[in-house]
Amino acid sequence: MPRKTFRGLSLARSAVTLAVVALLATLFAVPASAADPVGRITGLGGKCVDVAGGSSANGTPVQLYDCNGSAAQNWTVAGDGTLRALGKCLDIVNRSTADGALVQLWDCGGGANQQWVVNSARDIVNPQANKCLDIRDRSTANGALLQIWTCTGQTNQKWTAAGTSGGGNPPAGGFVVSESQFNQMFPGRNPFYTYSGLTAALSAYPGFANSGSDTVKRQEAAAFLANVSHETGGLVHVVEQNTANYPHYCDPSQSYGCPAGQAAYYGRGPIQLSWNFNYKAAGDALGINLLADPWRVERESAVAWKTGLWYWNTQNGPGTMTPHNAMVNQAGFGQTIRSINGSLECDGRNPAQVQSRINNYQRFVQILGVGPGNNLSC
Structure with missing residues (x-):
């Protein structure tokens, strides 16, 4: 199917926020609110988006790792369209828009390199670069680094959220499959x-x-x-x-x-x-x-x-x-x-x-x- 393009880098922050909230309500099945819990975000191999070493220091790499329920894998979406863990934001290194630019944890500053939108194809997209959150080399190894890359539709760019801040609670009704x-x-x-x-x-x-x-x-x-x-x-x-x-x-x-x-x-x-x-x-x-x-x-x-x-x-x-x-x-x-x-x-x-x-x-x-x-x- 044709990929949605994000036109106009002056996209209003409120529009970004609405897009993220809408995606969470429909795709990730979490309630919409001013600060929505996402919990763990999983990708290739069923592994989690993880802050390396559980460190909250600026510049800490964000990677793929076995899901373990730690705070380093507990993400929330804020009202400004940022994804946050350990009190800091998912950030593109050096504000780059190039293929292969790594992502990291950094103080939240509201910059375009910290804005994320999820589309109906389960891509997590940075609107400024119009590129997808991507697992480097399509690896499923612990420690595989995350980057941005031209959206390809491949499985190393597909993401699913657990749906709760704890990352492991069953959906409503008790069955583990929503x-x-x-x-x-x-x-x-x-x-x-x-x-x-x-x-x-x-x-x-x-x-x-x-x-x-x-x-x-x-x-x-x-x-x-x-x-x-x-x-x-x-x-x-x-x-x-x-x-x-x-x-x-x-x-x-x-x-x-x-x-x-x-x-x-x-x-x-x-x-x-x-x-x-x-x-x-x-x-x-x-x-x-x-x-x-x-x-x-x-x-x-x-x-x-x-x-x-x-x-x-x-x-x-x-x-x-x-x-x-x-x-x-x-x-x-x-x-x-x-x-x-x-x-x-x-x-x-x-x-x-x-x-x-x-x-x-x-x-x-x-x-x-x-x-x-x-x-x-x-």
Whole structure:
């Protein structure tokens, strides 16, 4: 899409302030006020915009670093359009407008080199230079320096704020993924997969994305959503697309048989629940007669999400642990893949499918402002 240009270096400060406040209210989902809390600002690799060494001295470099909740990563936007940490401003060294000019912490003076606006593409832009806050060399290493650079749309120029001054509190409602973040993850999703349906389903498994540290909670939410994204083509497909498979999912050896019909137990919902025995087990666990009425999984958003959470929290599948335990106990995202479809994908069976899941996960943890952890593959 065409990039918005900032014309006229005499842009009124009030206009800059309104732009920053509007961005925070819509993009970063924080309340607009005279001095808005932003909290941590995360970029490539889920790492944080950080003041080196936690120093408030003029000239301290601003860098990328593991998110740690310190004051050196706690940013606010002031009424004059500046971004502040440790009582000082994010500043472009020597008031430069050149590509590669580094940024630093400096006494707030209200100069054009301390003005920042965020656009709808999640670029943090200095209007005077009309350039983007950028991670030098696209590095994800701790200590990677931040600079300004011509806006390119690359991932090393994309930023997300946590949304609170503490940098780690869940959004309203308790779920660690806000509705705006959910929409960012799934811009082309089927309307069936509602955010309200997901949050309504959480009561069935209150430990989901609610166990361990804030980082672990966000990693688990990202891992679940990454896998269901892969299973459904980005939350597009509600039912299995290959109808020729439908009659295969009835196991007649089960004592209860297939009362809804031979071809009634095809894949549905975010985890693509299939087979009569899985509908029976999920329904029993959730208190819903899915064996007799499997179509509820494609009619009711909350029921669909509950079946995904049932598998995630209770089933090992071909793995050795539930996906929930894999994330809470920090066994790694790769173990969630193994528990969902390891017999077909892991140990070199289908590396492209594994990588697709990993790519989703890395993108989602970045949106949620945390690192991905270890052991991503299976």
